[in-house]
Amino acid sequence: MAKCELCELREYTQRYAQFVHPFKFTILDCDSCDTPMVVLGEHRANATDQERSIMIEALSVIARAKYGEDKFVIDGVMRQIPDHCHIHARPIIRWQG
Ligand SMILES: [Zn+2]
Ligand SMILES: [Zn+2]
Numbered sequence: 001m002a003k004c005e006l007c008e009l010r011e012y013t014q015r016y017a018q019f020v021h022p023f024k025f026t027i028l029d030c031d032s033c034d035t036p037m038v039v040l041g042e043h044r045a046n047a048t049d050q051e052r053s054i055m056i057e058a059l060s061v062i063a064r065a066k067y068g069e070d071k072f073v074i075d076g077v078m079r080q081i082p083d084h085c086h087i088h089a090r091p092i093i094r095w096q097g
Contacts, residue, residue: 004083006039006081010031013028015029017058022054023051025054026039027058027062030086035089037086040084040085044084046085047085055087059089060074062089067089071091071092
């Protein structure tokens with residue numbers, strides 16, 4: 001069975017939530033971006049639409065608490081590990097004034 005660093009999910013970043021039902025996924029800070037991300041509990045590239053919407057919903061709760069309403073974007077692009085589904089919530093940086 002294929003393994004990657006998203007399967008292992010090392011313990012040194014902030015963890016927010018670990019879901020087991022209706023399927024397994026974890027929300028934690030990405031150690032390279034330092035932003036919250038949701039990681040599917042299985043090693044596969046694509047989540048179903050239903051899985052994706054549940055993960056985004058849960059990630060948005062965390063991101064709203066951390067950054068504020070409408071202060072983040074959901075980023076589903078998998079740059080570093082394209083074969084294990086994960087989604088980032090990235091803060092929107094606005095110029096002040
Ligand atoms: Zn994996
Ligand atoms: Zn990242």
